[in-house]
Amino acid sequence: xxxxxxxxxxxxxxxxxxxxxxxxxxxxxxxxxxxxxxxxxxxxxxxxxxxxxxxxxxxxxxxxxxxxxxxxxxxxxxxxxxxxxxxxxxxxxxxxxxxxxxxxxxxxxxxxxxxxxxxxxxxxxxxxxxxxxxxxxxxxxxxxxxxxxxxxxxxxxxxxxxxxxxxxxxxxxxxxxxxxxxxxxxxxxxxxxxxxxxxxxxxxxxxxxxxxxxxxxxxxxxxxxxxxxxxxxxxxxxxxxxxxxxxxxxxxxxxxxxxxxxxxxxxxxxxxxxxxxxxxxxxxxxxxxxxxxxxxxxxxxxxxxxxxxxxxxxxxxxxxxxxxxxxxxxxxxxxxxxxxxxxxxxxxxxxxxxxxxxxxxxxxxxxxxxxxxxxxxxxxxxxxxxxxxxxxxxxxxxxxxxxxxxxxxxxxxxxxxxxxxxxxxxxxxxxxxxxxxxxxxxxxxxxxxxxxxxxxxxxxxxxxxxxxxxxxxxxxxxxxxxxxxxxxxxxxx
Ligand code: MN
Numbered sequence: 025x026x027x028x029x030x031x032x033x034x035x036x037x038x039x040x041x042x043x044x045x046x047x048x049x050x051x052x053x054x055x056x057x058x059x060x061x062x063x064x065x066x067x068x069x070x071x072x073x074x075x076x077x078x079x080x081x082x083x084x085x086x087x088x089x090x091x092x093x094x095x096x097x098x099x100x101x102x103x104x105x106x107x108x109x110x111x112x113x114x115x116x117x118x119x120x121x122x123x124x125x126x127x128x129x130x131x132x133x134x135x136x137x138x139x140x141x142x143x144x145x146x147x148x149x150x151x152x153x154x155x156x157x158x159x160x161x162x163x164x165x166x167x168x169x170x171x172x173x174x175x176x177x178x179x180x181x182x183x184x185x186x187x188x189x190x191x192x193x194x195x196x197x198x199x200x201x202x203x204x205x206x207x208x209x210x211x212x213x214x215x216x217x218x219x220x221x222x223x224x225x226x227x228x229x230x231x232x233x234x235x236x237x238x239x240x241x242x243x244x245x246x247x248x249x250x251x252x253x254x255x256x257x258x259x260x261x262x263x264x265x266x267x268x269x270x271x272x273x274x275x276x277x278x279x280x281x282x283x284x285x286x287x288x289x290x291x292x293x294x295x296x297x298x299x300x301x302x303x304x305x306x307x308x309x310x311x312x313x314x315x316x317x318x319x320x321x322x323x324x325x326x327x328x329x330x331x332x333x334x335x336x337x338x339x340x341x342x343x344x345x346x347x348x349x350x351x352x353x354x355x356x357x358x359x360x361x362x363x364x365x366x367x368x369x370x371x372x373x374x375x376x377x378x379x380x381x382x383x384x385x386x387x388x389x390x391x392x393x394x395x396x397x398x399x400x401x402x403x404x405x406x407x408x409x410x411x412x413x414x415x416x417x418x419x420x421x422x423x424x425x426x427x428x429x430x431x432x433x434x435x436x437x438x439x440x441x442x443x444x445x446x447x448x449x450x451x452x453x454x455x456x457x458x459x460x461x462x463x464x465x466x467x468x469x470x471x472x473x474x475x476x477x478x479x480x481x482x483x484x485x486x487x488x489x490x491x492x493x494x495x496x497x498x499x500x501x502x503x504x505x506x507x508x509x510x511x512x513x514x515x516x517x
Contacts, residue, residue: 025073033080034089041086045112046076049090052111056101064171072096074164079157082199082356083363091119092157098124122147122154123161141187148191155191156359159200162188166207181211185264196324196357205264220263220270227283228260231339238307238335239286242343245306246288251299254348255289281313281332282342289351293318296345300329303343307333310340318350320461323410323420326354409460424457425484428475431466432488439491440475441468455482 027050034041053072060068076092090112097103098120105124109117126143147154162184169177185208192201210217235258243256261269261283273279288299296318313332321327328346335341352360411419411430419433427447432439444467445452458464475492483489 025070025077027073030073030077030080030089033077034086037080037083038086046086046090046093049093049112050076052103053093053097056097056103060100062168062171064168068096068100071164071168074167075157075160078160078163082359084156084359085362087116087119088153088157088362091116091123091153092160094120095123095157095161099127119151119154119157122151123157126154126158140183144187144191148195152195152358153362155195156197156362159188159192159197159204163200163203163207166204169207169211177211181208184208185212189264192357194324195359196326196353197355197359198326198357199355200359202262202265206262209264209267216267217263220267223270223277224260224263224266224283227277231284231341234336234339235284235286235341238339238341242286242288242303242306245302246299249298249302251295251302252291253288254291255287257287259285259287259344261285281310281340282330285342285344287351288343288345289348290345292347296329296347299345300331300343303331303333303345307335307341309333313342318346320410322460325357328354409458409462411458412461412463414463414465421458422484426457426482427452427454427464427466428479428483429485429488430458430464432483432485432491434466436491438466438468439488440495441470441472442466442475443469443472454479 027047030050031043031046034046035043050069050073054069057068057072062068062071072093072095075095076089079089079092094108094112094116097108098105105117105121108120126147144155144158147158165180166184169180172180184204189201189204189208192204209220239256239258243253246253246256266280266283269280270277288303290296290299300314310332313330315330318327318329327350328344330342330344332340332342346354352363356363409421409423409425411421411425413419413434419430421429421433427445428439428442431442431445442454445454445456446465446467447456447458447462449463474495477492477496480489480492483492
């Protein structure tokens, strides 16, 4: 770790970067932290340097790297945000101020959890770059966790696993999410971590010999069909993600085909589908294991074609096919918008930003007490599905949401007046769990007074729940008023 290495990384990625300003920020931070030590005993400046190095390695722009170098200055030293603003400008100062605010937590236990999550939402809504730096900060803290006492280790790891990783995932930052999870997993559940490590090692050593052969054959076939290949490599599944799948598959490890997968990166979407066809001609596909996340992206924006095929001696291998742009989005998500090579479409950016605004609204309206946190966790961090309206609008819902959830997500009135639905043109009951890609059409009865309280038994979203309850309450009020007026009218004078 050194400033020279950081400057080199930046220069390689971005020849036009202002290296002098980065060096200035380093000198400023080094002076401010002078004499301070990390828990490990090493000079404190190594920490902000590691954070900046990580941000530079994922190719983020100069302002973010500088904010990374300065991120602990106002928290731990006598220099203030004002000083930083004077020296480095208001944009960098406001990022550093955002990170400093995130760091200051008053409460303990569950309250602390709520406070922390709330602050993160505010930070994301204010400026996503703050959260990206915070992720880099947390990654380095997790890597140096061994120097802390055990109870602190566990708390930080758990917080990273339950809070930071899901947010990174929701922002589409797959690579950071995977790293945050694997680094924390080791401290949160050491036994299962070791088990997954063992399964992963075994599986990749069994696969390796055949995999090289399969890769070679496939590569040749793609080349002879003139598909231009940008990259073709094996990827090993992250440990915590493997663990989740392991549990989901009732610990039947033989049914998990993607511990090691082959990743094909090609220039265009047409090349993706062409590759899929060639791979299927070469290797027989496993039925029902083809996933087209290009036509139907995951809610966090993830796009790829996945297919599992029988190769060589019947060994099942998963292929993941995507363009370079999809690959970058999958690894870096929203952070890709601040990478030096900006080539994102405006539309994509607008979609991401609208999600951020949605978060800001949620934290303002929903987030009022401790109980809400559990609800919020369920609604926002579990897997999401996309359901289409007949007109082609996409509604983003949690997994297993029902047509009633869908109706309320469209409009309160649609929810209140819904009497039935068609899913993919089939009449279906209102409690049918929806699947990703379904087309749902809600049948409404304009004369219907309000929702059925029985729906509360199966709806999945807080939006639907709270609106059914609100209606029940207000209509109960009406009912009582009605009765009172009847009683009044009939009272003997
Ligand atoms: Mn820090």
